[in-house]
Amino acid sequence: MTATFTAAVPELGREAGDAIGDVLKRALDGAPVAQYVEGTPIAWDVIRDGGWDMLGATEDDGGADLDLRDLIEIGKVVGRWLPPIPLTSSIMAKRWSVAARSEPGAVSIAVRTPSGRILAPFGATEGVLLIGPDGDLTSAARTPDDYAPSLRLAEGGEPSGLGADAAREIAIVWAAEAVGCAERLLDIGVAYVSQRQQFGQPVGRFQAVKHHLANALIECQQAESAVLWAGAEPDRATAALEVAFTSALRTAELVVQVHGGIGFTWELGLHMYMRHIVALRQLSLALAAQAEA
Amino acid sequence: MVTVIDAETRREHFRREALEWLTASVPSEWRENRGALNEEDETRLRSLWDRLLHAGGYAGLSLPTEYGGQGLGLEEEVIFHELAARVQAPDGLGRIGKILAAPTLIALGTEQQRARYLPKILSGEHVWCQGFSEPGAGSDLASVSTTATKTEGGYLIRGTKIWTSFSKHAQKCLLLAKTDPDGPRHHNLTFFLLDMQQPGVRIEPIRQMSGNAHFSETHLDDAFVSDDDVLGRENEGWTVTMTVLANERGIVEGITRYIEIRSDVDLLLTCCAVGDERVPRLDARTEVVRWQVNKAVAQAEDEVQSLRSSAVLKVWWSELWQQVTNLGSTVDCSKHREHWRHQYLESRSSSIYSGTSEIQRNIVAERVLGLPR
Numbered sequence: 001m002t003a004t005f006t007a008a009v010p011e012l013g014r015e016a017g018d019a020i021g022d023v024l025k026r027a028l029d030g031a032p033v034a035q036y037v038e039g040t041p042i043a044w045d046v047i048r049d050g051g052w053d054m055l056g057a058t059e060d061d062g063g064a065d066l067d068l069r070d071l072i073e074i075g076k077v078v079g080r081w082l083p084p085i086p087l088t089s090s091i092m093a094k095r096w097s098v099a100a101r102s103e104p105g106a107v108s109i110a111v112r113t114p115s116g117r118i119l120a121p122f123g124a125t126e127g128v129l130l131i132g133p134d135g136d137l138t139s140a141a142r143t144p145d146d147y148a149p150s151l152r153l154a155e156g157g158e159p160s161g162l163g164a165d166a167a168r169e170i171a172i173v174w175a176a177e178a179v180g181c182a183e184r185l186l187d188i189g190v191a192y193v194s195q196r197q198q199f200g201q202p203v204g205r206f207q208a209v210k211h212h213l214a215n216a217l218i219e220c221q222q223a224e225s226a227v228l229w230a231g232a233e234p235d236r237a238t239a240a241l242e243v244a245f246t247s248a249l250r251t252a253e254l255v256v257q258v259h260g261g262i263g264f265t266w267e268l269g270l271h272m273y274m275r276h277i278v279a280l281r282q283l284s285l286a287l288a289a290q291a292e293a
Numbered sequence: 294m295v296t297v298i299d300a301e302t303r304r305e306h307f308r309r310e311a312l313e314w315l316t317a318s319v320p321s322e323w324r325e326n327r328g329a330l331n332e333e334d335e336t337r338l339r340s341l342w343d344r345l346l347h348a349g350g351y352a353g354l355s356l357p358t359e360y361g362g363q364g365l366g367l368e369e370e371v372i373f374h375e376l377a378a379r380v381q382a383p384d385g386l387g388r389i390g391k392i393l394a395a396p397t398l399i400a401l402g403t404e405q406q407r408a409r410y411l412p413k414i415l416s417g418e419h420v421w422c423q424g425f426s427e428p429g430a431g432s433d434l435a436s437v438s439t440t441a442t443k444t445e446g447g448y449l450i451r452g453t454k455i456w457t458s459f460s461k462h463a464q465k466c467l468l469l470a471k472t473d474p475d476g477p478r479h480h481n482l483t484f485f486l487l488d489m490q491q492p493g494v495r496i497e498p499i500r501q502m503s504g505n506a507h508f509s510e511t512h513l514d515d516a517f518v519s520d521d522d523v524l525g526r527e528n529e530g531w532t533v534t535m536t537v538l539a540n541e542r543g544i545v546e547g548i549t550r551y552i553e554i555r556s557d558v559d560l561l562l563t564c565c566a567v568g569d570e571r572v573p574r575l576d577a578r579t580e581v582v583r584w585q586v587n588k589a590v591a592q593a594e595d596e597v598q599s600l601r602s603s604a605v606l607k608v609w610w611s612e613l614w615q616q617v618t619n620l621g622s623t624v625d626c627s628k629h630r631e632h633w634r635h636q637y638l639e640s641r642s643s644s645i646y647s648g649t650s651e652i653q654r655n656i657v658a659e660r661v662l663g664l665p666r
Contacts, residue, residue, distance in 0.1 A: 007587035190662050205665045210658035217657055221605045225584035239577040
């Protein structure tokens with residue numbers, strides 16, 4: 001795996017990413033993120049009918065045969081759009097679990113955090129099943145954790161039974177999703193400071209603001225590089241993903257900062273990306289550590 | 294059946310052969326006495342290394358074969374520099390010639406200039422230096438005030454260049470000088486290939502804060518440069534300079550620095566700061582530098598992406614190295630105290646040369662993110 005894992009964006013991953021990006025754009029573009037992540041803007045049928053949840057399964061299993069490097073590109077696209085459905089979880093569940101592949105609906109993954117909580121992303125999708133401890137699918141009752149509306153984590157039950165490779169790959173694709181959030185925030189920050197006027201000029205003309213966003217880009221690029229490193233060197237995945245999440249969040253912090261007061265409002269919704277990264281960090285790092293144990 | 298050797302296999306093969314060659318070729322005198330050599334011996338061995346590279350077929354790896362290069366890609370260039378840093382091979386004196394002068398001559402030089410200079414750059418016969426910065430023109434490079442005045446058959450150069458590495462050893466200098474004192478900014482400079490070995494050139498070493506003297510001030514007092522040694526068109530030297538600075542030197546430098554930072558971090562991990570919880574974080578961030586290099590190689594073809602990955606790489610490795618040496622200087626290791634004291638001071642330069650961290654951030658903000666100027 002290490003020999004073929006390269007930094008270059010793979011053809012298949014790029015094309016699939018563009019395609020799924022179009023689907024998400026059609027459903028979500030134009031609506032404010034703070035509104036749509038709390039609603040039900042995209043039905044699971046759209047995902048199922050397009051076969052998007054089968055991107056990571058082999059062709060023999062009816063999938064599109066994307067490998068981990070491709071799936072990193074998919075994770076980034078999902079992070080850019082923040083659809084409130086368990087999309088990457090389902091793609092990865094169906095890549096690794098026979099039981100999940102036989103289920104047309106969404107299948108998610110339950111993770112045990114270091115403090116012993118069992119958390120799984122459900123999104124706004126009805127009837128999400130989970131990979132159970134023995135690999136079968138379960139639908140245990142859960143207590144919602146509302147911190148990240150885009151993920152709608154719920155607590156309870158048993159952690160999904162996953163092999164080390166599966167756990168690590170899922171951790172990596174979730175980190176790629178955090179990179180996508182950071183990339184989207186950077187675009188939002190650049191657009192904002194280019195039009196926001198103070199002292200008679202766009203604030204983006206001030207070097208102090210420029211350097212914040214330059215640093216945001218540097219962090220964002222590092223987060224992506226760290227995810228690639230995690231993919232190429234399984235032994236170092238935890239260390240790499242820690243860097244990825246730290247850098248992705250640093251990007252988010254800087255983008256909030258250059259927005260001034262409006263960046264701190266619920267309505268603008270920058271916090272939705274931030275919440276998403278913070279929540280995924282907990283799940284991803286816990287899975288990575290589990291894979292290394 | 295036709296055997297298809299893919300790029301991956303070819304590179305693996307290159308890596309193996311290069312490592313074998315490097316291991317066998319690094320002079321034992323260098324290997325055994327590195328750090329304790331006097332200046333004369335150091336210069337002799339670095340110059341010898343340029344010749345060995347040429348004889349071994351490793352000079353100008355990514356330059357086209359018709360100009361005496363090896364016709365390989367940036368990937369091989371990165372592999373070779375990584376391995377060379379690993380086996381602690383000497384840094385030749387011909388670096389500026391190979392990395393800056395040769396690609397620029399190939400892109401913009403006349404056939405005559407290429408024929409005259411390229412073979413000697415590759416063979417290690419000619420050492421080149423770079424005459425861009427001046428006491429009054431640092432980050433604002435376009436404001437150089439060294440003048441080139443037309444005379445019969447060429448120009449007379451007057452002015453002072455600064456931070457000139459390799460000037461003591463150089464035969465030639467990539468020189469930027471003002472040819473039209475009244476011309477508009479960016480259209481008033483000309484790019485010259487100056488002979489360093491002439492009476493009008495005087496070198497004055499600059500002692501740095503670390504105690505080393507890698508740089509000089511170069512005083513030019515009616516130094517002569519012939520018409521044949523104008524690179525590009527008169528008054529269009531700024532465009533040439535941009536070509537010089539835009540080539541992929543940042544990637545090769547990035548991988549070389551990665552190995553150096555790696556060895557400093559390894560020193561912390563295995564000797565000076567065992568168990569210190571700050572070190573694993575620096576260790577991880579060092580490995581990310583390597584992946585930033587890989588990404589830069591993959592994105593080298595696209596102008597904006599390549600600008601982005603190079604600027605990110607420069608800021609990241611230079612500031613990371615400073616964090617590593619900061620930590621090293623606080624741990625008080627009895628075996629490596631002098632090393633860290635020296636590295637701490639030496640690493641201050643990394644966020645200043647080749648475009649300060651501030652200039653890199655301006656580049657990122659204005660030319661990559663497109664923020665208003």
